[in-house]
Amino acid sequence: METGSHRSMDAQEVDEAIRRVQDGDLDAYRQVIQAYQRRLRAAIAGSCPPSVDPDEIAHMAFIEAYKKIDEYELGTRFYTWLSVIARNLLMAEYKKIQRTAKNRQSYLNHLIVDRLTEEADRKTAVSDERGTALTECIALLRDRAKDVLRMRYTENTRLERIAKKIGKSVSATKFELFAIRKRLRECIRKKLAFVGG
Amino acid sequence: MATFEQLVGDYLEGALDVHGKAELADLLEADEEKRELFVDLYRNERLLVAKLGTAAADEFADGILSELHEDENHMIDSVMADVRRYPRMPRRATSRELRGPASTYQRRPEAGYPARVGVAGWGAKRWLAAAAVLLVAVGASLLVPLSRLATGVTPIAQLATTGGVTVHRGSETLAGKDGMSLAPGDSVAVAETGDAQIWYPDGTRLDIDHNSRITLRANRRPAERGGRVWAWLARRTRGRTDAGRPYVKHVDVVRGALLAQVVRQPADRRMSFSSPQAEALVLGTRFTMGVLNAETRIQVIRGKVLVSSKATGESYTLSDGYRAVVGERMVVSARPRIGRDRSGRATRGLQALYTFTESAGPVVHDLAKTGAPLDLYIKNVNAVVWLPDGGLRLRDPTILMSRGPATRLYDAFQKSNALSVEAWVRPRPAEQGGPARIVTFSRHQLFCNFLLGMDTLGQTGPVYMARLLSTEWNRPERCRGVGAGGRVRPVRTHLVFTRDATGQVRLYVDGADRLAGIVQYAGGNTLIPGRPAIGGTLENWDRELRLSLGDQPDGGARPWLGDFFLVAFYDRALAPEEVRGNFQAGVSVSSKL
Numbered sequence: 001m002e003t004g005s006h007r008s009m010d011a012q013e014v015d016e017a018i019r020r021v022q023d024g025d026l027d028a029y030r031q032v033i034q035a036y037q038r039r040l041r042a043a044i045a046g047s048c049p050p051s052v053d054p055d056e057i058a059h060m061a062f063i064e065a066y067k068k069i070d071e072y073e074l075g076t077r078f079y080t081w082l083s084v085i086a087r088n089l090l091m092a093e094y095k096k097i098q099r100t101a102k103n104r105q106s107y108l109n110h111l112i113v114d115r116l117t118e119e120a121d122r123k124t125a126v127s128d129e130r131g132t133a134l135t136e137c138i139a140l141l142r143d144r145a146k147d148v149l150r151m152r153y154t155e156n157t158r159l160e161r162i163a164k165k166i167g168k169s170v171s172a173t174k175f176e177l178f179a180i181r182k183r184l185r186e187c188i189r190k191k192l193a194f195v196g197g
Numbered sequence: 198m199a200t201f202e203q204l205v206g207d208y209l210e211g212a213l214d215v216h217g218k219a220e221l222a223d224l225l226e227a228d229e230e231k232r233e234l235f236v237d238l239y240r241n242e243r244l245l246v247a248k249l250g251t252a253a254a255d256e257f258a259d260g261i262l263s264e265l266h267e268d269e270n271h272m273i274d275s276v277m278a279d280v281r282r283y284p285r286m287p288r289r290a291t292s293r294e295l296r297g298p299a300s301t302y303q304r305r306p307e308a309g310y311p312a313r314v315g316v317a318g319w320g321a322k323r324w325l326a327a328a329a330v331l332l333v334a335v336g337a338s339l340l341v342p343l344s345r346l347a348t349g350v351t352p353i354a355q356l357a358t359t360g361g362v363t364v365h366r367g368s369e370t371l372a373g374k375d376g377m378s379l380a381p382g383d384s385v386a387v388a389e390t391g392d393a394q395i396w397y398p399d400g401t402r403l404d405i406d407h408n409s410r411i412t413l414r415a416n417r418r419p420a421e422r423g424g425r426v427w428a429w430l431a432r433r434t435r436g437r438t439d440a441g442r443p444y445v446k447h448v449d450v451v452r453g454a455l456l457a458q459v460v461r462q463p464a465d466r467r468m469s470f471s472s473p474q475a476e477a478l479v480l481g482t483r484f485t486m487g488v489l490n491a492e493t494r495i496q497v498i499r500g501k502v503l504v505s506s507k508a509t510g511e512s513y514t515l516s517d518g519y520r521a522v523v524g525e526r527m528v529v530s531a532r533p534r535i536g537r538d539r540s541g542r543a544t545r546g547l548q549a550l551y552t553f554t555e556s557a558g559p560v561v562h563d564l565a566k567t568g569a570p571l572d573l574y575i576k577n578v579n580a581v582v583w584l585p586d587g588g589l590r591l592r593d594p595t596i597l598m599s600r601g602p603a604t605r606l607y608d609a610f611q612k613s614n615a616l617s618v619e620a621w622v623r624p625r626p627a628e629q630g631g632p633a634r635i636v637t638f639s640r641h642q643l644f645c646n647f648l649l650g651m652d653t654l655g656q657t658g659p660v661y662m663a664r665l666l667s668t669e670w671n672r673p674e675r676c677r678g679v680g681a682g683g684r685v686r687p688v689r690t691h692l693v694f695t696r697d698a699t700g701q702v703r704l705y706v707d708g709a710d711r712l713a714g715i716v717q718y719a720g721g722n723t724l725i726p727g728r729p730a731i732g733g734t735l736e737n738w739d740r741e742l743r744l745s746l747g748d749q750p751d752g753g754a755r756p757w758l759g760d761f762f763l764v765a766f767y768d769r770a771l772a773p774e775e776v777r778g779n780f781q782a783g784v785s786v787s788s789k790l
Contacts, residue, residue, distance in 0.1 A: 023461050033261055033262075042244065045244050045248075046241075046243060056582070056592065066265055070482075108222060116240075134245070138249075159210070178202050182234075182238075188241065189237070
């Protein structure tokens with residue numbers, strides 16, 4: 001179970017925390033959030049439309065889940081229930097974007113949202129399959145590529161600075177980053193195809 | 198011409214301009230494979246940021262918990278304030294009050310008048326006191342069995358009080374004492390100055406309001422009682438023997454109000470409450486029940502309550518945020534999670550009001566019904582989110598602005614030489630400055646009639662502040678600024694800036710005047726402690742300015758990010774008690790202004 005920096009909780013412990021929440025112990029909800037937040041945030045990120053913050057959706061999903069916590073039946077899968085709520089929130093965001101005028105500037109947003117909607121229509125919950133595949137694919141990259149990803153995403157280093165560190169021009173660094181993204185994309189596609197069937 | 202890879206790379210880096218996006222759109226439109234690649238790369242990019250970024254897990258959980266705690270506290274406060282507001286009523290026939298089942302201790306005829314319930318005593322101190330009592334009472338109830346009463350009857354609950362409580366037991370009238378055991382049939386009356394919590398051994402707790410009276414019951418034979426609720430219980434328990442079966446908690450609310458926090462009960466032993474008009478059945482929940490004005494009002498804060506009307510037999514299941522008013526007939530109404538619909542808000546002098554309850558669209562409507570509506574238009578609808586329970590979130594910089602100059606506001610303020618600016622907001626994040634514009638009536642960042650915003654002001658963190666132009670501070674390039682004490686927190690906050698005709702200014706945060714000093718510019722805005730005034734008149738204001746929320750009207754200069762729940766303008770300085778009233782009213786507003 002995903003826990004971030006916190007000790008892993010098993011399903012029983014999570015259910016026990018939820019039971020306490022249902023009995024009115026609001027602070028027990030912290031354990032529930034800590035148990036699932038990383039997994040949910042990653043799952044949402046892979047399906048999040050442009051200009052929407054995945055953390056906002058995750059935040060709202062946890063709030064919604066809390067409001068309806070009495071409807072949750074202990075012993076069933078809380079994460080699945082939570083991810084259905086998240087999926088519905090995302091669908092609302094998709095619809096909002098689709099309602100806006102389809103001009104040239106928003107074509108990219110519409111394209112992304114149309115594809116995300118197609119996938120969401122086939123599923124009842126947000127899925128973290130893509131996130132899991134990405135983690136596995138990153139592990140398969142060469143060290144240099146991993147370093148570039150770390151600098152770009154973990155350390156949030158500017159491209160110019162990355163270029164200087166790896167001894168390349170900015171333009172060449174852009175292409176290298178693009179090549180890494182493409183490699184990851186191919187790897188993820190293969191893994192998802194394998195998962196799918 | 199840029200290559201497809203360059204364009205996509207720049208898009209993912211957030212560095213693609215409008216022309217680049219159009220160029221990329223052309224390439225994508227012509228090639229399905231490129232479209233697939235583009236969408237895949239976009240999704241992976243979001244995942245990479247989420248997976249490899251340094252997400253602050255604790256901060257994320259803190260934010261949610263803080264919001265839930267805040268909502269819950271606001272909810273309880275507003276609900277209890279709502280219940281307490283009903284006025285003193287003439288005497289009601291006692292026969293209805295006496296209607297009820299036989300019990301071990303027959304209650305004496307109730308001769309009291311349903312009285313107005315006191316206002317004081319439900320604040321933070323009381324909750325702290327209750328929390329302290331919780332430790333004692335729960336400890337006592339779990340570790341030490343409730344002591345048997347002299348009559349030989351087994352007690353079912355324990356009283357926690359600091360005084361002002363009377364317990365009626367049969368023909369006896371006893372002074373309620375802290376730790377006193379309570380038995381079935383005991384009637385607990387709380388005086389104007391008293392306080393009482395009743396604790397059951399399982400942790401279920403009743404907070405009894407001032408000028409209230411309740412009677413405790415413990416039933417083993419639900420079928421003996423009338424009403425649909427008890428018929429339902431009887432069906433659930435049919436065929437079972439009473440021997441050894443735990444009692445079912447029941448409370449008669451004779452008058453006044455209570456807040457019930459019911460620990461989840463077994464399905465066949467649901468706790469129930471009854472009043473002269475209604476019955477309520479709960480499994481585990483938190484709700485209030487008040488008997489006033491020949492009506493019973495039930496407001497569910499969390500969980501579900503099955504409510505039945507004794508007169509009509511109608512029944513409804515109420516869930517979070519719903520309430521029922523049961524009198525001659527039952528009325529069930531949805532209401533916002535926070536606030537109340539019988540508004541305690543000040544209405545005199547109201548010039549413009551925005552409640553952000555539109556749920557969709559690019560316009561925030563002025564609901565003040567004072568002259569021509571001064572509607573606000575959202576410049577970039579993609580930068581905002583309408584919140585499900587009401588409110589508008591500015592998640593990216595944008596501006597809400599009137600179509601033309603806000604001359605109606607200008608004229609009203611000129612006439613009175615006074616004003617109040619009110620806002621219910623939640624800054625997201627708490628660290629914003631500039632000052633970040635929450636509400637402003639200005640031309641650009643250096644000229645304003647007034648503004649309400651937040652800035653660091655040389656403090657350890659941002660504080661709320663306001664600026665106002667007057668003839669006393671006749672420097673149109675920069676308004677006179679004042680700041681509030683206390684750091685901005687990323688929680689729902691009530692702000693009111695007032696200036697009366699004599700120049701006295703106040704800056705209220707959550708109902709309390711927190712004005713801490715004047716803002717002076719010395720290489721940066723700095724808060725100089727003191728109690729400033731902004732005298733003179735407002736004659737030097739500019740009549741041609743627009744009203745703006747979220748940024749300067751010239752856009753992008755001083756954006757504020759966060760949630761708006763309510764913004765209002767008055768052409769007078771609200772009195773401190775009116776500010777407190779608006780704060781207690783929460784973010785909802787009566788439809789009858």
